[in-house]
Amino acid sequence: MGKLLVIGCGGVARVAIFKCCQNDKVFTELCIASRTKEKCDALKAELEGKTATVITTAKVDADNKAELVELIKAYQPDAVLNVALPYQDLTIMDACLECKVDYIDTANYEPENIDDPEWRAVYDKRCKEEGFTAYFDYSWQWAYKEKFADAGIMGLLGTGFDPGVTSVFSAYALKHYFDEIDTIDILDCNGGDHGYPFATNFNPEINLREVSANGSYWENGHWVETEPMEIKREYDFPEVGMKDMYLLHHEEIESLAKNIPGVKRIRFFMTFGQSYLTHMKCLENVGMLSTKPMLYEGHEVVPIQFLKALLPDPASLGPRTVGKTNIGCIFTGRKDGKERTIYIYNVCDHQECYKEVGSQAISYTTGVPAMIGTALVMTKAWHKPGVFNVEEFDPDPYMEMLNEYGLPWVVVEDPAVVE
Numbered sequence: 157m158g159k160l161l162v163i164g165c166g167g168v169a170r171v172a173i174f175k176c177c178q179n180d181k182v183f184t185e186l187c188i189a190s191r192t193k194e195k196c197d198a199l200k201a202e203l204e205g206k207t208a209t210v211i212t213t214a215k216v217d218a219d220n221k222a223e224l225v226e227l228i229k230a231y232q233p234d235a236v237l238n239v240a241l242p243y244q245d246l247t248i249m250d251a252c253l254e255c256k257v258d259y260i261d262t263a264n265y266e267p268e269n270i271d272d273p274e275w276r277a278v279y280d281k282r283c284k285e286e287g288f289t290a291y292f293d294y295s296w297q298w299a300y301k302e303k304f305a306d307a308g309i310m311g312l313l314g315t316g317f318d319p320g321v322t323s324v325f326s327a328y329a330l331k332h333y334f335d336e337i338d339t340i341d342i343l344d345c346n347g348g349d350h351g352y353p354f355a356t357n358f359n360p361e362i363n364l365r366e367v368s369a370n371g372s373y374w375e376n377g378h379w380v381e382t383e384p385m386e387i388k389r390e391y392d393f394p395e396v397g398m399k400d401m402y403l404l405h406h407e408e409i410e411s412l413a414k415n416i417p418g419v420k421r422i423r424f425f426m427t428f429g430q431s432y433l434t435h436m437k438c439l440e441n442v443g444m445l446s447t448k449p450m451l452y453e454g455h456e457v458v459p460i461q462f463l464k465a466l467l468p469d470p471a472s473l474g475p476r477t478v479g480k481t482n483i484g485c486i487f488t489g490r491k492d493g494k495e496r497t498i499y500i501y502n503v504c505d506h507q508e509c510y511k512e513v514g515s516q517a518i519s520y521t522t523g524v525p526a527m528i529g530t531a532l533v534m535t536k537a538w539h540k541p542g543v544f545n546v547e548e549f550d551p552d553p554y555m556e557m558l559n560e561y562g563l564p565w566v567v568v569e570d571p572a573v574v575e
Contacts, residue, residue: 157181157182157183157184157534157535158182158183158184158185158233158234158235158534159184159185159186159187159231159232159233159234160176160183160185160186160187160233160234160235160236160237160530160534161186161187161189161227161228161231161233161235161236161237162176162186162187162188162189162236162237162239163189163190163216163218163224163236163237163238163239163240163244163248164189164190164218164238164239164240164241165188165189165190165192165195165196165199166239166240166359166471166519167470167471167474167515167516167518167519167523168239168262168316168519168522168523168526169188169190169239169240169523170199170471170513170514170515170519170523171509171513171515171519171520171522171523171524171526172237172239172523172524172526172527172530173186173188173199173203173523174203174512174513174523175513175523175524175526175527175528175561175562176209176527176530176531177203177206177207177209177211178207178561179527179531179561180207180208180209182531182534182535183209183531183534184208184209184210185209185210185211185212186209186210186211186212187211187212187213187214187227187231187233188200188211188212188213188214189213189214189215189216189227190215190216190218190240191215191216191217191218192215193213193214193215196213196214196215197213200212200213202514212231214227214231218238218240218241218244218247218248219243219244219247220247221247221250221251221254224247224248224251225251225254225255228251228252228255228257229255233257234257234258234534235257235258235259235260235530235533235534236248236251236252236257236258236259236260237260237261237526237530238259238260238261238262239261239262239523239526241268241359241362242263242264242265242266242292242362243265243266243267243268245261245263245264245265245296245297246265246296246297248261249297249300249311252309252311253300253303253304253307253309256307256308256309257309258309258310258311258312258533258534258539259304259309259310259311259312260311260312260315260526260529260530260533261312261313261314261315262314262315262316262319262320262522262525262526263292263314263316263319263407264292264293264294264296264297264313264314264319264407265292265294265296265297266291266292266362266365267291269447270291270447271447271448278295279291282295286379287372287378287379287380287381288370288372288379288381288405289369289370289372289381290369290370290372290405290407291365291366291369292366292407293407293410294313294407294410294411294545297311297313297543298543300543301542301543302542304541304542304543305541305542306541307541308541309541310533310538310539310540310541310542310543310544311542311543311544312529312530312532312533312538312544312545312546313411313543313544313545313546314407314408314411314545314546315525315526315528315529315530315546316521316522316525316526317483317502317521317522317525317563318342318344318406318408318424318483319406319407319408319411319545319546320408320522320525320526320529320546321483321502321521321525321558321563322342322408322483322484322485323408323411323412323545323546323547324546324547324551324554324555324558325484325485325500325551325565326340326412326416326485326487326547327415327416327546327547327548327549327550327551328500328551328552328555329485329487329498329500330416331550331551331552333487333491333496333498333567334487334489334490334491334496334498335489335490335491335492336418336489336490337416337418337419337487337488337489338418338419338420338421338488338489338490339419339420339421339422339423339486339487339488339489340412340416340419340421340422340423340485340486340487341422341423341424341425341485341486341573341574342406342408342409342422342423342424342425342484342485343391343393343401343425343482343483343484343485343486343501343574344401344424344425344426344427344481344483345391345393345396345399345401345426345427345481345482345483346427346479346481346517346518347393347396347397347399347427347479347480347481347482348477348478348479348480348481348506348516348517348518349477349478349479350468350473350476350477350516351476352468352473353431353435354431354432354435354436354467355467355468355470355473356467356470359464359470360460360463360464360467360470364436364439364445364460364463365445365447365460366404366405366406367384367385367404367426367428367436368384368436368440368445369384369404369405370382370383370384370405371383371384371385371386371387371402371403371404371405372405372409373403373405373409373421373422373423373424374409374410374412374413374419374421374422374423375420375421376420376421382403385402385433386403387402387403388400388401388402388403389401389402389403389425389574389575391425391572391574392572393427393482394482394501394503394566394568395480395482395503396479396480396481396482396503399427400427400428400429400430401425401426401427401428402425402426402427402428403423403424403425404424404425404426405424406424408424408545409422409423409424411545411547412547415545415547415548416547423574425574439463443459444459444460444462444463445459445460445463446458446459446460447459447460470516470518470519471515471519473516474506474509474510474514474515474516474519475510477506477507477510477516477517478506478507479505479506480503480504480505480506480517481502481503481504481506481517481518481521482501482502482503483501483502483504483521484499484500484501484502484565484566485499485500485501486498486499486571486573486574487499487500488573496569497569497570497571497573498567498568498569498571499567499568499571500565500566500567500568501565501566501568502521502558502563502564502565502566503566504517504520504521504563505517509562512562520562521563524558524561524562524563525554525558525563527561528554528557528558528561529546529554531557532549532553532554532557537553538550538553
């Protein structure tokens with residue numbers, strides 16, 4: 157049916173590409189492109205003979221707009237799926253805009269250098285106006301809405317799990333279970349064990365920056381900011397058990413506050429073990445989470461990037477990670493004048509994911525929705541000019557594909573709520 161260009165060849169990209177190849181009636185041709193072409197070639201070789209999708213590979217620097225434009229014009233895809241780094245979102249969007257091709261990603265823009273004066277000026281202005289200080293937000297990409305609309309192309313933002321599936325869960329709950337939603341609590345639990353004293357399940361630089369930053373949540377029309385890890389709760393997760401979880405800032409709060417009418421409060425919680433938090437605090441205290449370059453023996457070093465080089469590659473965790481994830485949303489509100497509480501969640505097994513696609517569940521739960529959102533854009537089931545978040549479309553076809561492609565979901569009436 158169509159040609160897809162995938163930018164990136166990391167853990168999430170691997171899952172998304174495997175799933176595209178399972179859905180070969182939609183993805184008849186696919187090009188895998190990254191800075192390291194050898195990784196793309198190895199993945200192509202692994203998939204050959206297992207799919208009807210015609211796979212090609214290419215070398216491209218996702219920080220270089222000219223290279224991206226050249227590749228897009230040469231390959232002529234129907235859409236570009238960005239599963240590279242959030243730092244590269246805007247460059248890839250610029251290339252898609254110039255070539256007039258649809259754009260899809262899984263995570264919103266985050267600057268590589270937070271001390272860049274141009275970015276910092278916008279950041280400081282937003283902090284003053286919006287009341288939260290996260291290093292990542294949708295404002296940069298939402299600014300492309302009119303330009304994409306004028307070009308007649310679509311940008312679909314955040315079709316991972318959170319953001320992504322949790323946002324679709326919210327649209328689904330509003331469509332089928334509520335007339336009004338008052339509160340949304342997004343709960344992200346990783347009950348897996350990789351056996352290392354300390355490692356991150358996705359890009360360490362991004363993970364550690366997000367976790368060590370101030371938390372924030374939406375309440376009664378404004379942001380409430382917290383100290384890092386200030387708010388802790390316990391929750392008994394189905395198929396995982398009781399876990400400690402902490403309130404973080406997360407980008408889907410921002411889009412859901414805009415797109416779910418009348419919602420009064422939205423919070424995001426993620427589980428962490430004490431060992432992870434102790435290691436992270438120690439690294440932060442000695443300056444290893446800093447993004448500011450420093451000179452060491454005549455060489456410029458960014459501490460958090462050096463730390464990333466020391467930690468295990470998240471893509472290597474698959475064979476050794478056991479246990480399950482549980483990610484979902486608890487909604488409160490009203491239906492037909494009666495109070496109602498609903499919990500929609502997915503449970504994913506790390507080892508089952510590894511057996512299927514050679515990846516742990518963190519990459520799996522992001523890569524599967526990346527394919528689903530892309531398929532809906534390419535088949536025009538979801539399509540209109542401009543830039544949109546996933547909750548702005550009919551959730552039903554997305555929810556159906558979650559069941560079909562490995563992320564079945566459960567709806568529970570009257571679950572335990574979070575204080």
